[in-house]
Amino acid sequence: MLVAAAQTEVTTAFVQLGLILLGLSLAARAADRAGFSPIPLYLLGGLAVRAAGLIPARVTDDFIGLAAEIGVLQLLFALGLEYTVPELSRELRRNLRAGVVDLVANFVPGALIGLLLGWSPVAAILLGGITYVSSSGIIAKLLSDLGRLGNRETPTVLSILVLEDLTMAVYLPIVAVLLAGAGFVTGVVSLAVALAVVGVIVAFAVRIGPWLSRMVDSESDEVTVLVVLGLVLLVGGLVQEVDVSAAVGAFLVGLALSGPVQQRASTLVEPLGNVFAAIFFFVFGLGIDAAAVPPVLVPALGLALVTAATKAGLGWWAAGRAGIGKHGRWRAATTLVVRGEFSIVIAGLGVAAGVESRLGPLAAAYVLVLAVVGSLLVRVDRLPAFLDRTGRRAAPV
Amino acid sequence: MTEIQETELPGVGVLQAFDTAVGSRVGVLTTRSGRRELLLYDEDDPDSCRARVRLDAEDSVVLADLLGGTHVVDAAASLQRLEGLAIDWLTVSRSSTLSGVTIGDSAIRETTGASVVAIIRGAATNAAPGPADRLAVGDVLVAVGTPDAVASLTALVESG
Numbered sequence: 001m002l003v004a005a006a007q008t009e010v011t012t013a014f015v016q017l018g019l020i021l022l023g024l025s026l027a028a029r030a031a032d033r034a035g036f037s038p039i040p041l042y043l044l045g046g047l048a049v050r051a052a053g054l055i056p057a058r059v060t061d062d063f064i065g066l067a068a069e070i071g072v073l074q075l076l077f078a079l080g081l082e083y084t085v086p087e088l089s090r091e092l093r094r095n096l097r098a099g100v101v102d103l104v105a106n107f108v109p110g111a112l113i114g115l116l117l118g119w120s121p122v123a124a125i126l127l128g129g130i131t132y133v134s135s136s137g138i139i140a141k142l143l144s145d146l147g148r149l150g151n152r153e154t155p156t157v158l159s160i161l162v163l164e165d166l167t168m169a170v171y172l173p174i175v176a177v178l179l180a181g182a183g184f185v186t187g188v189v190s191l192a193v194a195l196a197v198v199g200v201i202v203a204f205a206v207r208i209g210p211w212l213s214r215m216v217d218s219e220s221d222e223v224t225v226l227v228v229l230g231l232v233l234l235v236g237g238l239v240q241e242v243d244v245s246a247a248v249g250a251f252l253v254g255l256a257l258s259g260p261v262q263q264r265a266s267t268l269v270e271p272l273g274n275v276f277a278a279i280f281f282f283v284f285g286l287g288i289d290a291a292a293v294p295p296v297l298v299p300a301l302g303l304a305l306v307t308a309a310t311k312a313g314l315g316w317w318a319a320g321r322a323g324i325g326k327h328g329r330w331r332a333a334t335t336l337v338v339r340g341e342f343s344i345v346i347a348g349l350g351v352a353a354g355v356e357s358r359l360g361p362l363a364a365a366y367v368l369v370l371a372v373v374g375s376l377l378v379r380v381d382r383l384p385a386f387l388d389r390t391g392r393r394a395a396p397v
Numbered sequence: 398m399t400e401i402q403e404t405e406l407p408g409v410g411v412l413q414a415f416d417t418a419v420g421s422r423v424g425v426l427t428t429r430s431g432r433r434e435l436l437l438y439d440e441d442d443p444d445s446c447r448a449r450v451r452l453d454a455e456d457s458v459v460l461a462d463l464l465g466g467t468h469v470v471d472a473a474a475s476l477q478r479l480e481g482l483a484i485d486w487l488t489v490s491r492s493s494t495l496s497g498v499t500i501g502d503s504a505i506r507e508t509t510g511a512s513v514v515a516i517i518r519g520a521a522t523n524a525a526p527g528p529a530d531r532l533a534v535g536d537v538l539v540a541v542g543t544p545d546a547v548a549s550l551t552a553l554v555e556s557g
Contacts, residue, residue: 082408091407140408150412150426150436152444155404162407263430328444382442 013063020064023049024278035145037138039340040371042278043364046285047293064283071280072345073236073250074273079136079165080254081266085206088255091162098156098318099163105310107132113303122178123356129171130347130363131307135340136161138371142335142378153319153328157335160318168342169252172245173198175346179353194244201239201249205256217261221268228257228265229272247345277341284348285364292361300365308337308370308377330383338374343367414438433457483547486517487554489536495554501528511542511550 024038027045031038092099110131114124139161143149173194177187205212216227232250239249257265312333319332347363350356404412406426414424414436422438424446431454439447452460489496495503506512516523516530517537523530532538540550 087405087407090405136408147446147449149406149409149428150414150424150434150438150446150449155406155412158407158409324444325442327442331445381445 036375040368042281043285046282050286051290068280068283071276074276076247077232077250077254080251084258091159095159102314109306119356126350130343133164133342134336135338138338138340153324153332156319156322172248176245197244201252209256213259213261225268228269288360296358296362300362304369311336327382334377339370483544484541485547487538490555495532496534499531509550510546511540513538514541515539
């Protein structure tokens with residue numbers, strides 16, 4: 001009897017998972033056709049399934065819940081894989097100022113709104129993170145799709161994204177400690193431990209990166225996939241053990257890999273990672289009650305408006321510093337507006353810890369708006385004439 | 398020497414660009430995966446690209462060959478000119494009086510002063526044409542002589 005019961009459960013899980021993946025594939029296809037990121041559709045899919053009352057039994061725990069968690073690790077791993085440590089330290093030295101301006105201009109509005117809504121400081125810090133981080137995934141894809149990789153404003157845009165991603169490596173452990181909800185002294189201690197762990201791993205990654213990359217590199221695709229996935233999960237888990245977010249561990253593993261294995265890992269592991277990431281976005285949408293969205297719509301839209309403006313302002317300013325003309329400055333400004341995967345990752349942490357019931361719906365609405373509006377805005381290639389006053393006043397530097 | 402500006406694009410690759418003598422900007426983007434993009438910048442908005450061409454490894458070699466090959470020919474031609482000698486490749490046109498005529502009958506050297514040192518017909522090259530060789534429409538003649546001599550042969554071959 002027991003065997004039979006377990007069998008039914010497996011069958012149900014297969015059917016559910018199959019339907020979810022097929023649904024997500026439709027969303028991805030539609031998004032691809034329209035030239036947009038599929039992330040908003042994944043979120044909406046989750047929302048819709050829940051609103052329609054189709055929520056599959058136990059879908060958020062067990063395998064699918066775990067798959068969503070792995071999705072977060074994969075997102076961060078892919079991000080770390082994009083960069084090398086020398087690249088990061090160079091960008092950090094060169095563009096520290098823009099990075100600080102970015103942090104202030106885009107973190108503060110979110111945190112302030114959180115406090116104004118009467119949220120706890122931790123929830124406000126989460127909301128600040130959500131509004132701060134642009135979507136390097138969506139933006140990198142847009143730059144490539146729109147043929148802007150060679151543009152002169154692109155290095156500025158990429159530098160800002162690099163600094164934001166680097167900030168995430170520090171921000172996520174801080175948030176993890178805050179969410180653990182320890183007292184002040186234990187909190188400070190565990191924060192120190194967490195940051196020390198990150199520092200040690202980065203130093204370690206620099207030292208053993210080349211060695212690790214050689215060890216991991218293999219002629220066999222199978223070996224590469226297994227070793228890379230194993231490393232990501234193992235380091236993520238171990239790092240989580242000391243209250244640093246597992247995502248940071250995955251990020252650091254990606255960072256440590258360089259050379260040929262970096263290329264192979266990204267072609268082999270990333271497609272698999274995309275599957276998990278899609279499940280993550282879907283599960284996040286699934287966790288949101290559609291009825292909870294309308295009450296937070298006004299703050300979400302207001303926040304979207306303000307932080308689209310602050311992010312665009314940052315891009316305009318940073319591109320101006322780099323001596324880019326007005327059209328290029330406009331492109332840098334509009335490109336950075338898109339928020340996406342990392343805002344959802346941050347919100348997901350808060351939702352999992354149950355810090356604020358309105359955080360999930362607000363973050364979902366916010367990301368939906370800015371992922372869509374941002375992707376539209378970025379296609380306006382030149383500074384629109386009605387905004388073009390700088391041209392008449394003085395030639396741009 | 399043309400100055401090449403190199404920019405590292407974190408997470409993407411390397412961008413190299415330069416300004417041509419007439420002021421157009423040309424760039425080559427090499428991504429981590431080894432794919433290359435040839436970029437032509439917009440003259441109105443010099444920060445953006447007017448056109449880009451995706452090149453895989455083999456395309457890049459072909460393009461480099463074409464550019465490099467032309468360079469060698471240019472160099473050879475300018476070297477010849479330095480010594481008071483011109484060298485040119487001339488295609489026999491349909492209206493040319495030379496078509497169907499042998500080199501001996503045409504009396505090219507006597508009338509123009511230039512020598513035909515080779516005839517290229519399709520894939521075949523006749524590197525030492527004699528008086529009996531007959532010219533046909535579409536033949537490419539490699540002519541050598543003083544600049545004036547080559548110019549008068551050009552008139553004869555191309556327009557008749």
